[in-house]
Amino acid sequence: xxxxxxxxTMNIGKSGINENVIDEIKRQLKxxxxxxxxxxxxxxxxxxxxxxxxxxxxxxxxxxxxxxxAVIFKxx
Numbered sequence: 001x002x003x004x005x006x007x008x009t010m011n012i013g014k015s016g017i018n019e020n021v022i023d024e025i026k027r028q029l030k031x032x033x034x035x036x037x038x039x040x041x042x043x044x045x046x047x048x049x050x051x052x053x054x055x056x057x058x059x060x061x062x063x064x065x066x067x068x069x070a071v072i073f074k075x076x
Contacts, residue, residue, distance in 0.1 A: 007071075008046040009036040014043055017050050022057045029060055039068040 008028050012021065028035045039047045039052065051070050055062055064071035 005036050007036050008032050009038055012043070012044065012050060014038055014040050016043060017053060022054065025054055025060075025072075026058050028073070029058055030076065033072045033076055034063075034071065035069045035074050037072065039070070042071060044068055 008029070008031075010021075010025065025035065025037070034049040034052045037051070037076065039041060039050070043050070047068065047070075051062060054060070058072070058074060060072040061068065
């Protein structure tokens with residue numbers, strides 16, 4: 001099965017990230033290994049710090065970053 005077809009996409013809006021968002025990302029990583037994070041255009045200046053925080057808190061790896069979409073991976 002093609003992994004990219006089953007990838008979950010989570011939208012990160014202008015409110016940014018908080019513990020609930022981090023918990024949901026962890027839950028999705030546990031279920032799917034690979035998820036896409038799509039950042040709203042109006043928060044692109046904070047995007048890198050959000051990605052760093054998400055990776056640090058979820059122990060995931062950033063495998064791709066194009067524009068406002070980051071793809072993260074965590075081995076089950």
